[in-house]
Amino acid sequence: MTTGNPNMHIHNYGSFVGHPVEEMKYYKEDVSRYTRLHFRRANRFVLLSLAGACRCAHEQGIGKKTAVYLTTENGNLGDTETVLHQIFHMHQFPMPYNFINTMSNTASFYVAQSLELLGRNVTFSSKLLSFERGLELTSCDMEMGAVEEALIGGVDEASFSKEQFEAKFDRNYDDYTMVEGSCWLLIRQRAEGALGRVSAVASFAEIGNAVAWLKNESFDRPVKVAHGILMTPEDKATIGRALPDATPFDAISEKGYFDSAAACAATTFLERFNSATLIHINKDTRGHYALLRIEKY
């Protein structure tokens, strides 16, 4: 499937990526720079979401009908562990707000509440392709006229489990710096004032189809190519042959790894480059590919 909505203009980006800090006060202080609301009961996932989204929306004059699409691989792990521990080991009812926060859509709620947004609000996932599929939903809503302005972000806590990481990705845990992050784009249908554009989101069941698609694309800016964590050396070589003039851009090495790495690659590209095109190719555990094309003016 290819989504080529010509009206997904990027007006801003914002990200909060780094090594996890145990003290929640650190996150609350950061978020308090952008919103006057007090998030007394907010947890790490909520605060992470706010830190990225509020940076992205800051001084952008976003409208009340702005949609929020929060994409995540794992959602709220911390409070879910706490609640399961309370129930199964302490044999107690969970604290009400711990329980509420196990539903990860509370994070997109708090983003909307802090920015006073009444538009569409979706918490969404698609194994390893969450950000790309989330952009498909954004495109769908824009095409039907339901959304003119949207915040879309990828948010995930850090992976601390070496065992889980290596089982999931068949990669050496120690080769990566594990971080947590929240990376957001402000997308509008309006082109005026945009700094870039999401010009395509495409998905393919086989890499050959992705290559064929790339060969039909034309580029009038230098191309940077970034890859998702499951892309093999063979996959990268195949893409490299399809885009011989492109320059590699390794956002994972630059920023560290968390499960919303595609969103991080997008915001890092926008931060780093001018007058360039990003081609980000991601792969899921089924061997499906998602291709993201972003222009930076």
Added chain:
Amino acid sequence: MISQVKEKVYIRGKAVRCALGEEIGTVVAAMRDHKVHMEEVPLSLINLDYGRPYYRLPVNEGEAPSNSEAFFYAVLYATVEKAIVDAQLTPEEIETMPIFFGSTSIDIPLYEETYRTASNVLSKTSSGYGNIANEIANHFGIKAGCYTFTTACTSSANGVLYATAMIDQGAIERALVVGYDLFSNLGFCGFEALKLIAPPPYRPFDKNRLGVIMGEGCGAVVLDRRSQEEGAFYCMAGANACDTHSVTTHDPEGHAIAAVMQDALGRAGVSADRIDAVKAHATGSYHNDLTECNGLKRVFGGQVPPVTGLKSFVGHTVGACGVIELILFSEAVKAGFIPATLGFETPDEELGITPLTRDLALASGTFLLNYFGFGGNCASLVISNKE
């Protein structure tokens, strides 16, 4: 500017497993007979000597225990398989069909038993929210995209909404939409901790309502531009928005909820006076019912069409209720009736809306379906089976 849908998006195939059974005919017959299947689930895990009601799935002889991984996938795969068979899909149609999965608990029921003897299981072993949809794809040889919605009680309603929109836009030909929530201690104890669980009987919209009774179930629909079935239901449009009043309750005046209903009607190109009946979210909680009724009065004024709630038949199946209640409602209408709101006895003048107290004979029409949830999520769908 609101753009209206261009295509009819039919329910080409459907299947459900809920407390009333696992064959649609059986489920509809039980609704007509006003039957329920509710159990008391003990709270012994919390060292309490009482229990709370829950609409559990009846476990068939020979099936794996209801708290096992085998049961989790057996229920899921059997329901999806039935929907695919009902839709008479060809192998190629199956292969190219995207999956829209909506759930509140997602994979939590798979991990809970392990927590009895271990800690931090989820963060060590969870495969992420998107994994269950991927497992469906792997099991049925589906090579198209997987979309997982985790928007609390609107999860699978949002799946229907986006699948309908993408089909209408021509981005996809058809879609499998699955709503699935099995019993989890996390959800059950969480609702009890919020003091939301009511004793039986379940009484949505009743003056003496005391809260929610939860349920579990799986619903699956195949949405397509075409249907072989005469009089098949089609999804016209829907809308979704956030009510930022509170993370647990909606604006009691019903402004946000009304705006979502009006948006859905506008996108469907249907005026409020053309709605033949409303399937309310009707959870039976004081706040939700009050908010929903205020929202309905804002949309319909003094001409509120017949309203009913279905949760007293199958419980509040949280994220799965979008698809499950879509199937229950549309199949009841195809059988010639809109079910009464079971358990309702005493009108509440504060609500100002009395739901159906008897089944309403009606075999076709255009209907508004409401879904609301924690985190301010609001979703409404417009469906019809009129030619």
